[in-house]
Amino acid sequence: MNAVIDRREFLKQTALATATAAAAGGAFSLPVLGGQEGASLKWNKAPCRFCGTGCHVMVGTENGRVVAIQGDQKADVNKGLLCVKGYHVGLALYGRDRLTTPMLRKDGRLVPISWDEAINTIAIRIAASPKTFALYGSGQWTVGEGFAGNKFMKAGLGSNQIDGNPRLCMSSAVTGFLSTFGVDEPPGVYDDLDACDVAIMWGNNMAEMHPVLFSRLVDRRSRGEKVTIIDFTTRRTRTSDLADHLLLFKPHGDLAIANGVAHLLIRNNSFDRAFVEKHCNFRQLGAKPDEKTPPDMLGVPMTFEEYARAVEPYTPEKVEELSGVPADKIRMLGEMFGRRDLKINSLWCMGMNQHTRGTAINCLVHGIHLLSGHFGKPGDAATSLTGQPSACGTVREVGTLCHLLPGGRLVANAEHRKEAEELWNVPEGRIAAKPGYHTIEMFKRFNTPTDQGGDITTLWVQVTNPSQTLPNLQRNFLEKKSLGDKFLIVSDVYPTATTELADLILPSAMWVEKNGMYGNSERRTQHWFKLVEPPGEARDDCWQLIAVSHKLLEMGVDGMKGRDGKWIFHTAEKSGREVPIWNWAHYYDVNVDERLFEEYRPFTTKKHKNLAPYQEYVKARGLRWPVVQQPDGSWRETRWRFSEFDDPFVAKGREFQFYHSVSKDDKALIWFRPHEFPPEMPDKDYPFWLCTGRVLEHWHSGSMTRRIPQLHRAVPRAYVEMNREDADRLGIRNSEVVTVKSRRGQIDLPVWIGGRGDPKSGEVFVPFFDETRLINLVTLDEYDPYSRQPDYKKCAVTIVRKG
Amino acid sequence: MAGEPRPSRRDFLRGRLGRAGAEPHPRPEAPAAPSSGSHGAAAPGALGGALPASPSPDRQVGPRRQVTLPVHRPPGAVHEAAFLAGCTRCNDCITVCPVDAIVLAPARFRHAAGTPMIDPYTSPCRMCTDIPCIAACKPGVLRSDQPLKMGVAYIERAACLAYAGSFCTVCSEQCPVPGAIELLSARPHIRPDICTGCGVCAYVCPAPSNAIVVMPLADRAGAPSNAGPELT
Numbered sequence A: 001m002n003a004v005i006d007r008r009e010f011l012k013q014t015a016l017a018t019a020t021a022a023a024a025g026g027a028f029s030l031p032v033l034g035g036q037e038g039a040s041l042k043w044n045k046a047p048c049r050f051c052g053t054g055c056h057v058m059v060g061t062e063n064g065r066v067v068a069i070q071g072d073q074k075a076d077v078n079k080g081l082l083c084v085k086g087y088h089v090g091l092a093l094y095g096r097d098r099l100t101t102p103m104l105r106k107d108g109r110l111v112p113i114s115w116d117e118a119i120n121t122i123a124i125r126i127a128a129s130p131k132t133f134a135l136y137g138s139g140q141w142t143v144g145e146g147f148a149g150n151k152f153m154k155a156g157l158g159s160n161q162i163d164g165n166p167r168l169c170m171s172s173a174v175t176g177f178l179s180t181f182g183v184d185e186p187p188g189v190y191d192d193l194d195a196c197d198v199a200i201m202w203g204n205n206m207a208e209m210h211p212v213l214f215s216r217l218v219d220r221r222s223r224g225e226k227v228t229i230i231d232f233t234t235r236r237t238r239t240s241d242l243a244d245h246l247l248l249f250k251p252h253g254d255l256a257i258a259n260g261v262a263h264l265l266i267r268n269n270s271f272d273r274a275f276v277e278k279h280c281n282f283r284q285l286g287a288k289p290d291e292k293t294p295p296d297m298l299g300v301p302m303t304f305e306e307y308a309r310a311v312e313p314y315t316p317e318k319v320e321e322l323s324g325v326p327a328d329k330i331r332m333l334g335e336m337f338g339r340r341d342l343k344i345n346s347l348w349c350m351g352m353n354q355h356t357r358g359t360a361i362n363c364l365v366h367g368i369h370l371l372s373g374h375f376g377k378p379g380d381a382a383t384s385l386t387g388q389p390s391a392c393g394t395v396r397e398v399g400t401l402c403h404l405l406p407g408g409r410l411v412a413n414a415e416h417r418k419e420a421e422e423l424w425n426v427p428e429g430r431i432a433a434k435p436g437y438h439t440i441e442m443f444k445r446f447n448t449p450t451d452q453g454g455d456i457t458t459l460w461v462q463v464t465n466p467s468q469t470l471p472n473l474q475r476n477f478l479e480k481k482s483l484g485d486k487f488l489i490v491s492d493v494y495p496t497a498t499t500e501l502a503d504l505i506l507p508s509a510m511w512v513e514k515n516g517m518y519g520n521s522e523r524r525t526q527h528w529f530k531l532v533e534p535p536g537e538a539r540d541d542c543w544q545l546i547a548v549s550h551k552l553l554e555m556g557v558d559g560m561k562g563r564d565g566k567w568i569f570h571t572a573e574k575s576g577r578e579v580p581i582w583n584w585a586h587y588y589d590v591n592v593d594e595r596l597f598e599e600y601r602p603f604t605t606k607k608h609k610n611l612a613p614y615q616e617y618v619k620a621r622g623l624r625w626p627v628v629q630q631p632d633g634s635w636r637e638t639r640w641r642f643s644e645f646d647d648p649f650v651a652k653g654r655e656f657q658f659y660h661s662v663s664k665d666d667k668a669l670i671w672f673r674p675h676e677f678p679p680e681m682p683d684k685d686y687p688f689w690l691c692t693g694r695v696l697e698h699w700h701s702g703s704m705t706r707r708i709p710q711l712h713r714a715v716p717r718a719y720v721e722m723n724r725e726d727a728d729r730l731g732i733r734n735s736e737v738v739t740v741k742s743r744r745g746q747i748d749l750p751v752w753i754g755g756r757g758d759p760k761s762g763e764v765f766v767p768f769f770d771e772t773r774l775i776n777l778v779t780l781d782e783y784d785p786y787s788r789q790p791d792y793k794k795c796a797v798t799i800v801r802k803g
Numbered sequence B: 001m002a003g004e005p006r007p008s009r010r011d012f013l014r015g016r017l018g019r020a021g022a023e024p025h026p027r028p029e030a031p032a033a034p035s036s037g038s039h040g041a042a043a044p045g046a047l048g049g050a051l052p053a054s055p056s057p058d059r060q061v062g063p064r065r066q067v068t069l070p071v072h073r074p075p076g077a078v079h080e081a082a083f084l085a086g087c088t089r090c091n092d093c094i095t096v097c098p099v100d101a102i103v104l105a106p107a108r109f110r111h112a113a114g115t116p117m118i119d120p121y122t123s124p125c126r127m128c129t130d131i132p133c134i135a136a137c138k139p140g141v142l143r144s145d146q147p148l149k150m151g152v153a154y155i156e157r158a159a160c161l162a163y164a165g166s167f168c169t170v171c172s173e174q175c176p177v178p179g180a181i182e183l184l185s186a187r188p189h190i191r192p193d194i195c196t197g198c199g200v201c202a203y204v205c206p207a208p209s210n211a212i213v214v215m216p217l218a219d220r221a222g223a224p225s226n227a228g229p230e231l232t
């Protein structure tokens, strides 16, 4: 084609694309590529493998391979649009170094072994010492995998030593919801993005981390709608470029800002008195936790007057001093919250969760929404966004954390244990009453010699990469190398920093190589079918757990049998004939995923997180729970929880009802939590704040996205973003390699000045996707006392020029 | 990014794109077979210079030149006729290029086959500050007094993620020429007067179908260093 024609053609296409965009309300997808629509190309739905947004993709397969990806027009979440990662998600399967055979470390070298030997090895380790065995899972576990893992540990081995990586990313959101509403997960949904007048990003770089949701928001502008975006952040990001108000704050200043809004709502008498009187109580912390007093999330009641006095000191001027945000901007925010005619949607992700006062800031943001009545109407919501595709669906809902049981139950609650034992059909008393170790504790104990209190000796890691993503890596994991009696099992799809430490590597099937279900940030449970075979001998993570369980049953290990004397994963055909699902050749004779899901469903009703039957999800592009059957037999999803107009569990005439209320009176709690300074702050020796995070093109530790050439070329390696003033002062040039050093460790990185993000003076930012430059050698492992979630966003470092 | 000192910016790019230095480990591998969203056959304008040249009024190409295939030459190249006449195919520019951006034109370029060129989709020119290829060119067909412009890049908006409503800023971030790609409302715009056609944007574009078309300059201005034969 001639160059000019080419150019004209694309101008024409541009005009067309613009027209389509307008017609479809901004929702359109790029052309399908890579595959040719033909008889042999088949399209099936699946949620995207990567982030918690939970977009749906159409997966084109041909001759047993994924050959094309398209945004799913039928999906509510993304209406056909994907982000750059999503368009390439199919390539995540086809990196050349996929793990295809089990490998065992023998004399320091990894040698291929058979699956039989691998399963046997694990079973022998567990049988020898079941109480020092731990399972570390993931928000990328499917619902079925998480459920099987949880059952295997808690109802099988009678051990609560199971935790998951959402501890590192979501647990402060959980404690925030629990403290406020008495039940986890957001009351609102993504529809709030379409209806709000003001969207507030609380330390949330949505343009990069939840790009399709941010598109959904800013697209409204191209349709002539007005939506004001307020970007509260510690560094300028791509989100800031599209924000109406960029409000840069000092790390930890968010606590002061939220209290400042509460102060203004009360001082201006612009809070929603009727809503507060009818639907809210006030709380504050009780005794300060210390060695003897464990952190107590219930707190103590306070009156409205006490609350008003508590927020009294947070005048706009005081907030300016604490947060660095100008007092008039705090007033602007206070006025916005004071207006009933505006719909306000607060959004956050790791900025508020990876925070040593994560529970506090989550509670405070819920608090100002409740105080001002910006709650429970389309557009009025405070919503946390998840990083992983099934942090909600699997870990939070199925309860694969050391203190949880499925459906929002607690390990420490005798009644909850009893219910779980009944539903699982295991003998009473099987489930241990004491919670296991949370993530940091679990790894610390694995990383400590056994005779010095390191009472986790065998650790099985599935679908996650802790040797890259744990904070303060040396202390929390890397010592393992020198501890001969510790045994690390890693199930993964590619070699990672974690497989490097492994004693046994199990090759896993991923994404559409297996059946699965995920649950995204807006309570949407999503389903997909296996579409292609995994490579080599790679097998489902869920099968791996089941096979080990069966091996333990054969070895006569206590706990692998239920009340009826049958194996805990006993699966039978309609005729009653047992299906040997522990044998890979028969694993897909039945739909194990469906069986596990149907076993899980009855757990979900207790906390009104009702799920529909499996087959409903097969038909849908996800359904948001609670999903309740209608008189005509259909299943209806719920968008706004606790609001009478939409939530079927709210009694008629109540308008709002917090039916899992902590105070047991159907009211939500507005918490007072003071501003506090973080545990480590810059000083003369370590003068910079370090913040870590993701970039648009890479997903988490990069083990998938760094193998996709287009994404790798776009952002090939990690860097340290620096403010120009700081760089000039230190004589540092763009691209110069410097050492980023903390009290815990150091790494070398090239400097990027005026790059994608621009930190304030005195701050630096480093992305964590790059396996060759582990910023988590530098980060701090201090955590929130309630959620036990570490703070990856704030620690003190110094920048040292080399040579 | 206007105002960014050129040298450091280029160094940075070389650091990020160059082959020297630490390689990611394990190296990301290309997929074994074409898959969705890959470049490959679907990528538009896979090689600007290979486009069949038909007369184009816009470019005012004279009738005698209609057989000329525009070749994506390294920076500082003289008029094409002079280039062909003067280039001794010594390969010095290829040897000296630190990022292996310069390759030999394949046979389909007929009379230009075997002369140095750049395929931006495989390995773009990184706009080195010291321009070693020019320094190495003994016959003087790459000259420091010539413009460094090799061509010009266009964004095919229908394929660009940013224009499709999905955020992407990679080309503007990786472009080694300050001001050549601007972000307006989070969408990239190429300034053809500033763009040198180095092809870095085409190389890094992560869109499912590469959204960048790099056109080599069909008519390089600048007099031949010594009169070469008229091209027919």
Ligand code: SF4
Residues within 6 Å of the ligand: A048, A049, A050, A051, A052, A053, A054, A055, A078, A081, A082, A083, A084, A085, A086, A087, A209, A210, A211, A212, A213
């Ligand atoms: S926004 Fe998240 S879920 Fe959607 S395409 Fe991108 S990575 Fe996938």
